[in-house]
Amino acid sequence: MGKESIMKILGNFLVIICVVRRTEGDEAMSFLIICGRNSSAMVDGRWWNGDTAPGNNNFTLSSPGIAASTATFDGDSIYAPLYKTARIFAETSNYTLIGTQANGSYFLRLHFYPFFVGNYLVNESSFDVVADGHSLVSQFNPVIEISRRNSNSSMLVKEFFLTINSNVIVVEFSPSKDSFVFVNAIELVPVLHTLFVDSVTKVGGNAPITSLNKCGIETMYRLNVGGPVVKGGQDSGLWRSWEMDSKYMITANAGAAMQNRSAMDYSSANASLFAPLLVYETARSMSNAEVLDRRFNMSWKFEVDPGFNYLIRLHFCELEYEKPNQRVFNIYINNRTAADNFDIVARAGGKNKPHHQDFFDPVSARVNTLWIQLGPDTEAGAAITDALLNGLEIFKLSHNGNLASVSGKSSLNQKDSRSKSSIILMASMASVSILAVASVAFYCVFKLRERKRKDLKKSASVAILDVNANEKRSAGKNQIRKCSISASRHGKAFTLSEIRAATNDFDESLVIGVGGFGKVYKGEIEGGTLTAIKRANPQSEQGLREFETEIEMLSKLRHRHLVAMIGFCDEKNEMILVYEYMANGTLRSHLFGSTLPPLSWENRLEICIGAARGLHYLHTGTERGIIHRDVKSTNILLDENFVAKMSDFGLSKTGPAFDHTHVSTAVKGSFGYLDPEYFRRQQLTEKSDVYSFGVVLFEVVCARAVINPTLSKGQINLAEWALRWQSQRSLETIIDPHLKGKCCSDSLQMFGNIAEKCLADEGKTRPTMGEILWHLEYVQQLQEDWVRANEEFDRENLPSGRTSRSLGESGSREGKEPSSSDEESLCIDPEMKAVKETAVKVSEK
Incomplete structure (x- = not known):
């Protein structure tokens, strides 16, 4: 028998020992509960008890609630018993687990697999969970x-x-107002070793956090870097799951997966139960030509809850080199140096020896983001300018017993580039009948155009179908948004009299927009809710075509950064759509041509990011994608919180089929934003939207019209004029004067x-x-880091009334590139300089 086989057997033996120890007495008891089930079941090698099964002496249920079940399950069949039943509570209820070890440490896991149950729509579930004095989640929606x-x-x-305080733990579920609790399973697993040390040093400082082992902690991410998924039964008796890291990597080819070629030394006390052998057997290293040319770091980006402290645990095991100083690298966390001259062999004591660092x-x-980057230390004198990582964990630490973060509380917690997965999720929940109705509606729109008004009604009904519950959140509000128009999940069919009342009989003073389709009015419906009401001009053939296209597109789309349709009116030859009202109007109105106060650089960046998310969703959120075809600053609307949303889909086109590269179509769009390649070839692609968005970016930073015939010949076209300055790396010369001295030179350069x-x-x-x-x-x-650095500098060094921003503004020199001293005054934190330079190289590449 080979040495490697022996080591794997020993690893499995450790698992067996751990499982046996958990059965020796009450202090090692695990609680495995299937909610909504009245019998036990074997799941993944463990016996789980139904929460109403006879003979349960180790836990009690305060109220029966409603037992729910589903006949379908789209996951691994071995987990079906856990997720095919659930318990629903319409009032505060709890599970009391009896027999825990006082001052013992446990993993508490709550399992969710949302499915539709009668009148309970799981996407509207919202609740709080408290356990052992810790608030775990608030207004949580699975x-x-x-x-x-x-x-x-x-x-x-x-x-x-x-860390449980007594021999009893109560897990309490409390539904939000007019909502309910939905939970499938509860798991409490003892941890029989010290998983977290008492003190960890802060990144970039010397002040450690203490009593870490007593904190409430939530696992945010657990990744097997460079390797496959590791399931619970493969992990050291703690039943942790490790997901693949690839989807979190910024540049996928910056790190190549690798695997060990010799037996692992798994005897280190520092590693035996911190991660399974499978994690340490695989890794990523920077083994490609571009990386070795020092152009990249290996970078991972994670969405986290703002305002909390985080513990980042990195797992290392050198798989290739046997001696110190052969692979030395730096570790950066949120753009600050966490460790330099990091040498795995020196720290672990040799090759194939696991080690973790907190x-x-x-x-x-x-x-709301946390960055982890590993890059070569080019000054360490190492033989290999490379880096390596085997595993990664991110833990959120409680604040005074609080771990809760409201699911839909802010735009910070929304990553709309992920909405494609949301659609997949909701599509898996939707019934066949809904899909059939949608198919019929689309067929009517495409094939029976002579029946425009009837098709409008059907399509509008489909448009409000909630295909993505994630997008039902409102920015800055700590609650799940519910449709105030109707209890139904379909769009409201307004009567013409309701529309006339909402618009004061189409009062011209309420007109907020005019286009080829007709006019848009500001209106009030049902209890004073503000809306935008688009009324088609029946004499405009172009308007009717655009109206049909808008209906067709909105039937497929639902996204936080796309303006949402609320309902419609199809009565007496009128074609009217009702949209959410965007209180702050168009982006253009805040850039120039109005008396509105100028936007800060931070506001402009957030708006550009929001618009980019909306366009990214259009391009990727459906099978063939959608090309907007009219991206411009007047079609980027801002709500009351200045959240950007793309609007006006009248010119939009479905993207090319799988085996095509473009859509052949007549050229349409807005002068000044139009893609010249599309104009020449009449071949439309997603990159046509990208060109238009680039014009918007220059419009944002320069705050002037894209076409201004009153200017000299070289300045009439914004795109051409700005490109000339940008090619000389002198964009700061022509930026909006309101931004002078108020934005970091690095951020402006990358922009x-x-x-x-x-x-x-x-x-x-x-x-x-x-x-x-x-x-x-x-x-x-980059901008946020610069602002923080300047604020710290002001507090520590400047007299009262003076700021580094004012110094930067007075020191600006139009028409000249910033000197090195200027750059140092703009970006104070010297530790970030190397990381920023690397990021700029990536963007230039």
Whole structure:
């Protein structure tokens, strides 16, 4: 028998020992509960008890609620007993688990697999959970969380690490007002070793966090880097699941997967139960030509809850080199150096020896992302300028017993580039009958155009079908948004008298927009709800065609950064659509040509990111994608919280079929934003939207019209004029004067690079909207870091009344490139300089 086989047997033996220890006495008891079931079942090698099964002496249920079940399950069949039943509570209820070890540590896992149950629509479930004095979730909706996790699985497991204070733990579920609780299974597993140390040093500082093992902790992410999914039964008796890391990587080819070629030394006390052998056997390293040319870091980006402290645990095991100083690298967390000269062999004591390293980092209330980057230490003198990582865990730490973050509370918690997975989730829940109705409606729109008004009614009804419960959140509100128009999940069919009342009989003073279709009115419906009411002009053939297209597109779309349709009116030859009202109007109105106050650089970046998310969803959220074809600043609307939403889909086209590269169509769009390649070839692609978006980016930073015939010949066309300055790397010379001295030079430089690449002559060389979105988010991160650094500098160094921003503004020099001293004054934090330079190289590439 080979040495490797022996080591694997020993690893399995450790698992057996751990399981046996958990059966020796009450202090090692596990609680495995299937909710809504009256019998026991074997799941993944463990016996689970139904919550109403006879003979349950170790837990009690305070109220029966409603036992729910489903006949279908789209996951791994071995987990079907867990997820085919659920318990629903319409009032506060709890499970009391009896026999826990006082001051013992446990993993508490709550399992969710949302399915439709009678009148209970799981996408409207919202509730709080409290356990052992810790608030675990607040106004929690499993559907939204599943969408947020960007997972192809319809299952969700929320995992918490708790130190139990007594021999009893109460897990209390409290529904939000007019809502209910939905839970499939509860799992409480003892942890018989010290998983978390008492003190971890903060990234970038010396102040450690103490008593970590006593904190309430939520597992946010657990990744097997470079390897496959590791299921619960494969993990050291703690039944942790490790997902693949690839979907969190910023640049997929920056790290190549690798696997060990010799036996592992799994004897280290530092590693035996921190991660399973399977995690340490695989890794990612920077083994490709571009990386070795020092152009990339290996980078992972995660969405986290703002305003919490986080513990980042990195797992290492050197699989190739045997001596110290052969692979030395740096570790960055949120753009700050967490460790330099990091040498796995030196720290672990040799090759094939597992080691883990913990880092503590707070995330401010203004940030919802956490970045982890590994890159070569080019000054360490190592033989290999490379980096390696085997596993990664991110844990959220409680604040005074609070771990709760409301699912839909802010735009920070929304990652709309993930909405494609949300559609997959909801599609798996939808019934065949709904799909049939949708198919009939689309057929009517396409094939029976002479019956326009009847088709409008059907399509509008389909349009409000909630295909993505994740997008039912409102920015800045700590609750799940419910349709106030109708208790039905379909669009409201308004009568013409209701529309006339809402618009004061189409009062011209309420007109807020005019287009080829007709006019848009500001209106009030049902209890004073503000809406935008679009009334088609029956004499405009163009308007009717655009109206049909708008209905067709909105039948497929539902997204936070797309203006939503509320209902319709099809009566007395009128064709009217009712949309959500956008209180702050168009983006253009806030840039120039009005008396509105100028937007800050931070506001402009957030708006650009929101619009990019909406366009990214259009391009990727359906099978063939949708090309907007009229991207411009007047079609980017802003709600009361300045959340950007794309509007006006009258010119939109479904993208090319799978075996085609473009859509052949007559040229349409707006002068100044029109893709010249599309104009020449009459071949429409998603990159035509990218070109138009690039014009919008220059419009945002320069705050002027895209076409201004009153200017000199070289300045009439904004895109051409701005590109000339950008090519000289002098964009700061022509930016909006209101931005002078108020934006970081690094963020402005990268922003200009993005816009320049969007306006490339050939569509194939332009970036995708997904790539644009990533770079814009990084521009935003650079700006936020600069603002924080300047605020700290002001507090520590400047006299009262003076700020580094005012110094930067007075020191600006139009028409000249910033000097190195200017750059240092703009970006104070020297630790970030190398990371920023690397990021700029990536964007330029």
